[in-house]
Amino acid sequence: MSSIRVTVIDREGTSHELEAPTDMNMNVMELCKSAELPVEGTCGGMAMCASCHCYVESAHAGTMSEKSDDEEDMLDEAFHVKEESRLGCQIQLADALDGMVIRLAPVG
Amino acid sequence: MSAGLETTFAAQSIMIQTDILIIGAGPCGLFTVFEAGLLKLRCHLIDALPQAGGQCAEIYPKKPIYDIPAYPEILAGDLVDQLMEQAKPFQPGFTLGERAEAIVKDEEGQFIVTTNRGTVHRAPIIAIAGGLGCFEPRKPPVDRLAEYEDRGVEYIIKDPEFYRGKKVVISGGGDSALDWTNFLADGVASEVTLVHRRDGFRGHPDSVQKVLDLAASGKIRLLTNGEVVGVAGEEHLDAVTVKHKTEGDITLETDHWVPLFGLSPKLGPIADWNLNITKNAIEVNTFDYSTNVDGIYAIGDINTYPGKLKLILCGFHEATLMVQSAFKRIYPDKNLVLKYTTVNGVNGF
Numbered sequence: 001m002s003s004i005r006v007t008v009i010d011r012e013g014t015s016h017e018l019e020a021p022t023d024m025n026m027n028v029m030e031l032c033k034s035a036e037l038p039v040e041g042t043c044g045g046m047a048m049c050a051s052c053h054c055y056v057e058s059a060h061a062g063t064m065s066e067k068s069d070d071e072e073d074m075l076d077e078a079f080h081v082k083e084e085s086r087l088g089c090q091i092q093l094a095d096a097l098d099g100m101v102i103r104l105a106p107v108g
Numbered sequence: 109m110s111a112g113l114e115t116t117f118a119a120q121s122i123m124i125q126t127d128i129l130i131i132g133a134g135p136c137g138l139f140t141v142f143e144a145g146l147l148k149l150r151c152h153l154i155d156a157l158p159q160a161g162g163q164c165a166e167i168y169p170k171k172p173i174y175d176i177p178a179y180p181e182i183l184a185g186d187l188v189d190q191l192m193e194q195a196k197p198f199q200p201g202f203t204l205g206e207r208a209e210a211i212v213k214d215e216e217g218q219f220i221v222t223t224n225r226g227t228v229h230r231a232p233i234i235a236i237a238g239g240l241g242c243f244e245p246r247k248p249p250v251d252r253l254a255e256y257e258d259r260g261v262e263y264i265i266k267d268p269e270f271y272r273g274k275k276v277v278i279s280g281g282g283d284s285a286l287d288w289t290n291f292l293a294d295g296v297a298s299e300v301t302l303v304h305r306r307d308g309f310r311g312h313p314d315s316v317q318k319v320l321d322l323a324a325s326g327k328i329r330l331l332t333n334g335e336v337v338g339v340a341g342e343e344h345l346d347a348v349t350v351k352h353k354t355e356g357d358i359t360l361e362t363d364h365w366v367p368l369f370g371l372s373p374k375l376g377p378i379a380d381w382n383l384n385i386t387k388n389a390i391e392v393n394t395f396d397y398s399t400n401v402d403g404i405y406a407i408g409d410i411n412t413y414p415g416k417l418k419l420i421l422c423g424f425h426e427a428t429l430m431v432q433s434a435f436k437r438i439y440p441d442k443n444l445v446l447k448y449t450t451v452n453g454v455n456g457f
Contacts, residue, residue: 042240042373048167049372073310076281077370079249081305106249 004098009057010037011104020093028054028088028102039104045089047071050078052088053105063096080106122228124201126152128434129221129231131208131378134162136408136423137237138191138200144431145198145456146447149438152201152229154208154221156242156376161188163239166371177421187420197456203227207242209377219403233434236383236390236399236406237423240373248279248367250339260345261365268296275299277348277360279336280368281306286315288366293328301329301360303336303350334358336365378410386412396433397426403437405430 006020006028020031029052032039040051047070056064061084067075071090075081085105091097128144130137133155141151157166161184164173169185176182182190206223214220214230221229245263247253253261265271265288276297278289281304293300302319309316323330331350337357338349348365350358375388384391384400389412392398397405407430408423416422435444 043163043167046168046171048171051372069310072306072308073282076305076310077246079246079369 002095004093004095004100006031006093006097007099007101008032008035008037008054009101009103011106020097022093022095024093026093028052028086028091028093030089031093032088032104037104038107039088041089043089047074047087047090050074050087051107053078053080054086054088055082055084055103055105056086056091056100057084057103058099058101060097060100064091064094078105123220124152124203124227124229126150126201126229126231127438128152128233128235128431129154129219129229130235130237131155131221132162132237132239132408132410133157133160133202133204134237134239134408135164135187135191135420136239136427137162137235138188138195139424140235140237140407140427140431141195141198141200142191143428144434145195146449146454147431147435147444149431149435150200150457151198152203152231154203154206154223154227154229156205156207158205160192160202160204161185164188166243173420175419175421197454199457203229207376211381217403232403232438234404235427235430235434236378236404236410237408237427238375238378238406238410239408241378241388241410242374242376243371244374244376245367246369246372248336248369250337252339256339256341256345256365259343260341260363261339261367263367265366268292271297271364273298274363275301275361276364276366277301277303277336277362278366278368279303280370281309281311282368282370283311283315285368286311286319288368289328290315290318290322293322299329299362300327301331301362303331303334305333305335307332331358336367339365389416397430398433405434 002023003019003021006018008016018035029041033041042051043049071087127149128151130140130153133153137153144151159165164184165188171184172181206225208221209224210222212220218230218232219234274297278285289302322328334350334352336348337351340347347359347361390406392406392411394413397407399406407426409418
């Protein structure tokens with residue numbers, strides 16, 4: 001099984017170093033849930049709830065897929081949105097994302 | 109007749125009696141009607157949304173689901189339609205657009221559940237199939253916002269006449285924000301400002317064009333790349349502060365601010381029903397999905413137990429086992445025979 005390292009900083013500021021499989025068709029929301037981090041994933045990964053809103057803090061933004069219209073639309077209804085905001089469910093885990101650092105956005 | 113007696117009489121006259129009162133009309137609640145019906149138990153459903161189907165109907169009716177057994181792919185809305193059809197022979201009752209609020213037990217040990225609109229239901233068994241909870245408007249994280257709720261800040265436009273002759277600021281980029289901007293700008297409000305986080309709008313292209321046209325002709329003020337970050341006023345809202353990406357803070361005098369950021373689920377009043385709750389989910393015994401309160405069960409996404417998976421198909425299984433236990437509670441002396449629909453088909457009421 002191939003995997004990468006992903007660091008997730010929770011809402012209390014604690015870093016979690018996670019080993020993330022890249023051959024399981026997983027996204028960042030699913031990764032956080034399987035590590036029992038406080039990400040709801042309410043809509044099941046359809047970019048329809050923003051409960052997996054996070055900030056990409058490492059320089060990986062350019063190597064991941066562009067935001068779709070659905071994702072942009074959903075971020076319109078999220079709060080605390082910044083330039084580096086993404087929905088975790090729309091970030092597919094891939095080898096190019098090794099070393100990625102993401103921070104969970106505040107709930108709300 | 110005294111006022112008190114009138115109230116009692118009114119309450120009794122609209123009391124809905126059933127065998128299993130289901131809180132939540134999503135897939136799991138709807139399938140409960142079918143399984144209960146096979147055991148000759150009647151069901152009534154309450155849901156805060158105006159239509160049956162829960163999340164499937166409200167959030168993603170046009171999205172395909174791939175993990176329903178025997179359906180390689182089915183649209184969420186179609187799944188709801190099929191479940192409604194399957195439940196139909198058992199004539200379920202519905203109280204829609206109302207939120208189950210209060211619960212008490214009467215002297216015969218039956219539960220009385222009252223909604224936020226005062227509809228009263230009575231049943232020996234409650235099945236909570238509330239999914240993620242009730243959908244409520246999303247409130248932006250603005251300091252002192254709560255102080256202005258119903259004093260100039262509203263999250264839902266119930267009656268547009270309320271805004272006649274008033275200055276209104278609307279926030280959001282979706283259909284409801286666009287539609288209300290267009291509606292209120294058409295001779296209702298005296299002044300309309302639409303504030304949105306970015307230049308692009310989702311929502312119907314026609315509505316977007318109309319908003320852009322109104323802005324171009326000066327009939328509304330359109331502030332994109334900004335968001336409302338502050339509220340002010342004594343007793344009643346009289347201004348909001350907009351943080352603009354390039355122009356800094358802008359203060360807008362206004363009588364009302366209507367933030368329209370969609371809905372998000374909250375556990376709601378069920379949290380106060382003395383049920384054991386862990387991480388926003390109701391703890392159940394996997395033997396029959398009973399809660400810590402005798403006669404109240406919880407099925408589907410709203411429950412939790414070791415190994416829980418939030419999947420529609422798991423909710424169906426939970427509903428099926430739950431009605432067996434409910435039957436034994438209602439008829440402790442009857443021997444239950446599992447009904448195989450392959451023998452006699454489905455016999456409705």
